[in-house]
Every structure is written in structure tokens, then in C-alpha cells.
Amino acid sequence: MTRLRGQDAAIEAFLSASAGGTIHHAWLLAGPQGIGKASFARTVALRLLAEGMTPGALPPGLSVPDTHQAAHLFAAGTHPDYRELRRLPKKDSGKGGSDEELARSITIDQVRGLGPFLGTAPSMSPRRVIVMDAADDLERPGASNALLKNLEEPPAGTVFLLVSHAPGRLLPTIRSRCRVLRFDPLGDADMAAVLRDVMPDADEVEIAALVRAGGGSPGRAMGYAGLDLAGIDTALTAIGRDGDPANARRAGLAKVLSPKAAQARYEAFLDRVPTVIAQMAAMRHGEDLRRALDAYDEARGIAAAARGLSLDAQGTVYELAGVVARLAPRP
Known part of the structure; x- marks a missing residue:
């Protein structure tokens, strides 16, 4: 076994x-x-x-x-x-x-x-x-x-x-x-080992992204397998770091994640936005921390409403990415 x-x-x-x-x-x-x-x-x-x-x-x-x-x-x-x-x-x-x-x-x-x-x-x-x-x-x-x-x-x-x-x-x-x-959630090393056992073809970038998303639960992490979670995280991190003054990054994400064929990735995106914001908040202090915490609450509310009310996927992705963009350092 x-x-x-x-x-x-x-x-x-x-x-x-x-x-x-x-x-x-x-x-x-x-x-x-x-x-x-x-x-x-x-x-x-x-x-x-x-x-x-x-x-x-x-x-x-x-x-x-x-x-x-x-x-x-x-x-x-x-x-x-x-x-x-x-x-x-x-x-x-x-x-x-x-x-x-x-x-x-x-x-x-x-x-x-x-x-x-x-x-x-x-x-x-x-x-x-x-x-x-x-x-x-x-x-x-x-x-x-x-x-x-x-x-x-x-x-x-x-x-x-x-x-x-x-x-x-x-x-x-x-x-x-x-x-x-x-039973306790698994540590990152054990998470990665479990995922490598069940996903021998996955590369280390995907394994690392799944470890972050799993939160100590291999079962939860495997629910994201094959959804290019690393790509979603990379896009959100870039928006949170650099902002999106021309709205191009938000529009690009919305276009990719809104079709019916991308429903599973869209669901993963709804999960990941609050988590990525929480990771950003952990590295902030003072007013920047307060803004990040407010953004976390807002993102959770939008994601919950998107599921409960079946909101338009394209508009929801654009709105959530905008919440992340507001966390970029201000001039």
C-alpha cells in the first residue's frame, strides 16, 4: 500500500x-x-x-x-x-x-x-x-x-x-x-514527497505551486493538478508587485480564465487570490499591512459571491485581479 x-x-x-x-x-x-x-x-x-x-x-x-x-x-x-x-x-x-x-x-x-x-x-x-x-x-x-x-x-x-x-x-x-x-497537516517536504509519488511526471515548478496551494493537505493539492497553478500564482504575484496601470494583465487573465473550458482553472483562481494576498500581507507592516488585510477580506467576499451567485467569470477575474493590483507599491 x-x-x-x-x-x-x-x-x-x-x-x-x-x-x-x-x-x-x-x-x-x-x-x-x-x-x-x-x-x-x-x-x-x-x-x-x-x-x-x-x-x-x-x-x-x-x-x-x-x-x-x-x-x-x-x-x-x-x-x-x-x-x-x-x-x-x-x-x-x-x-x-x-x-x-x-x-x-x-x-x-x-x-x-x-x-x-x-x-x-x-x-x-x-x-x-x-x-x-x-x-x-x-x-x-x-x-x-x-x-x-x-x-x-x-x-x-x-x-x-x-x-x-x-x-x-x-x-x-x-x-x-x-x-x-x-492527524496534523503535512510539512512542505512531506507534501512534496507525496505529490512526487502520485505525480511522477510533474516538474518541480508545478510541485512547488501545489505545495503552496495545498496548505498541508495533499488531497487538496491534487485537486489543483494539471491546472497550471504556477502560472496563476506567477501572474498574480506580478500584478501585486508591479501593478497593472494599463489594465492589460487583468484583461489577459480574464480572457484566459473566463471560457467554459477553463472552469476548473477559474475555480482555482478564486481559491488562490485570497491566499496570494495573505502571503503578501505576511511580508508587510503598518499601513501596507492594513491595506493587504482589507484586500484579503474584499477578495474573499468577491470569491464567495462569485460561487454563490454564479457571477460573470470574466468580470469576476478582472475585479479580483484589480484588488491585487492595488497592493502594488505606490510611487
């Missing part, structure tokens, strides 16, 4: 907690979205299942050899002692493939569907594992209450791994029955 990067503290905490051979039956994997919590959950699930099949035969840590029977079954999605709950594709989305529109929540029927799985003995070892990605998506109150019942009376050998981007949204009674394992 993919190497887990940047979460050594969480890995060490889990290994320490499980060193005695007894493992808490429910874990809440808490932290920002896109930093590897689900990957950690699946890695731990495979390790627990493999350990149950061949006690004492695995190397230290969380890894499982690809030749292990549990690894084959897990990769094929056919391990009889593993279940994963997540939002399902909408029946009427009609799109197919990886871009199917997903349901709004994990339903009560999905959680109740665990009944037969939990009502019989595990097939290949004393253990079985359930991953929920993400528990924040549970339908309330039905699915949450159904899960709570399972957490209150778990069958022996069952381990729940609940991924959560916002633990505060979960029922307090669910949180109270889980051991919390916290």
Missing part, C-alpha cells in the same frame, strides 16, 4: 497503544481533510486482519507484504472480514466512472447492513475491521444512532476506524466511545 508520510506521531501513538496485544474497539481519526486519514485507516485495517491470520509473523510497524493472503484479498476488495462505509453514488446520477455524483450522506440502511456481518463469527481470524470514510457524512439522527448501538455492544474482535474531518459534528456519545487519534 502507499507509504504513509508526515504522520509519524499518529503511527507511533497507534503502535504504542496496540503494543500490549489488546486494541480499543473504536478509533476516531481526526484532522483536516486530505492529509491521509483514510489511507491510514485502510493500512491499519489490513495490518490488523493480517496479524489475525498470522500472529507474530509480520515485520514491525504497519506494513504487510504484498504476498500475504490478506493483502491479496484486501486489494481485490473481497476480504470477508472487512467492510468500508462511505457515501454511495446516486442511483439517478447517470454519469458512471469516478465522477459519479455521490449521495449526501451515509444512510441508516448502510449502517444497518452491517448487522449480518457483525452477527456471525469472522471468517479468517478472530478479527474484523470496519472503516467509515467519513463518519461526518452519517445521516442524522438515524444512521448516527444505528452506529452508536454497534459501538456500545461491539462483537469481540471488531475494530471500528472512523475517519472524521470535523469531529465536532459527530454525536458526543459516538466521540465518547472512541479513542481519538489526531
Whole structure:
């Protein structure tokens, strides 16, 4: 499985907690979205299942050899002692493939569907594992209450791994029955390493731009892949440094980002403008800092309105670039 990067503290905490051979039956994997919590959950699930099949035969840590029977079954999605709950594709989305529109929540029927799985003995070892990605998506109150019942009376050998981007949204009674394992945003070096692993053809300029945009979340950064984020950042930085007295740079950006075919880049632009302004603000003082902070608030408002009200893309790009241009040093 993919190497887990940047979460050594969480890995060490889990290994320490499980060193005695007894493992808490429910874990809440808490932290920002896109930093590897689900990957950690699946890695731990495979390790627990493999350990149950061949006690004492695995190397230290969380890894499982690809030749292990549990690894084959897990990769094929056919391990009889593993279940994963997540939002399902909408029946009427009609799109197919990886871009199917997903349901709004994990339903009560999905959680109740665990009944037969939990009502019989595990097939290949004393253990079985359930991953929920993400528990924040549970339908309330039905699915949450159904899960709570399972957490209150778990069958022996069952381990729940609940991924959560916002633990505060979960029922307090669910949180109270889980051991919390916290995950932090990745540092720049680990971010770059993850992105190089999954994007071996990307050049260093793109990797650096994605690291800046990701804010410690490889998942978020990969959402910008292929959008020439470096080009957007370079254009905004130049406008903020030199201004745009002839309006040519703003007009050029608006022309490039406004067509329907550029929708994904336009969305990335809306995200990047406030962030680039915040980076500029971090290097300013006094009146220049105040102007930058005001520009940050203004840019966030424009970007939010552009999404919520479906404002004209060309006009929005021009207006946001103008906010950046006003930050150029004054004569």
C-alpha cells in the first residue's frame, strides 16, 4: 500500500497503544481533510486482519507484504472480514466512472447492513475491521444512532476506524466511545514527497505551486493538478508587485480564465487570490499591512459571491485581479 508520510506521531501513538496485544474497539481519526486519514485507516485495517491470520509473523510497524493472503484479498476488495462505509453514488446520477455524483450522506440502511456481518463469527481470524470514510457524512439522527448501538455492544474482535474531518459534528456519545487519534497537516517536504509519488511526471515548478496551494493537505493539492497553478500564482504575484496601470494583465487573465473550458482553472483562481494576498500581507507592516488585510477580506467576499451567485467569470477575474493590483507599491 502507499507509504504513509508526515504522520509519524499518529503511527507511533497507534503502535504504542496496540503494543500490549489488546486494541480499543473504536478509533476516531481526526484532522483536516486530505492529509491521509483514510489511507491510514485502510493500512491499519489490513495490518490488523493480517496479524489475525498470522500472529507474530509480520515485520514491525504497519506494513504487510504484498504476498500475504490478506493483502491479496484486501486489494481485490473481497476480504470477508472487512467492510468500508462511505457515501454511495446516486442511483439517478447517470454519469458512471469516478465522477459519479455521490449521495449526501451515509444512510441508516448502510449502517444497518452491517448487522449480518457483525452477527456471525469472522471468517479468517478472530478479527474484523470496519472503516467509515467519513463518519461526518452519517445521516442524522438515524444512521448516527444505528452506529452508536454497534459501538456500545461491539462483537469481540471488531475494530471500528472512523475517519472524521470535523469531529465536532459527530454525536458526543459516538466521540465518547472512541479513542481519538489526531492527524496534523503535512510539512512542505512531506507534501512534496507525496505529490512526487502520485505525480511522477510533474516538474518541480508545478510541485512547488501545489505545495503552496495545498496548505498541508495533499488531497487538496491534487485537486489543483494539471491546472497550471504556477502560472496563476506567477501572474498574480506580478500584478501585486508591479501593478497593472494599463489594465492589460487583468484583461489577459480574464480572457484566459473566463471560457467554459477553463472552469476548473477559474475555480482555482478564486481559491488562490485570497491566499496570494495573505502571503503578501505576511511580508508587510503598518499601513501596507492594513491595506493587504482589507484586500484579503474584499477578495474573499468577491470569491464567495462569485460561487454563490454564479457571477460573470470574466468580470469576476478582472475585479479580483484589480484588488491585487492595488497592493502594488505606490510611487
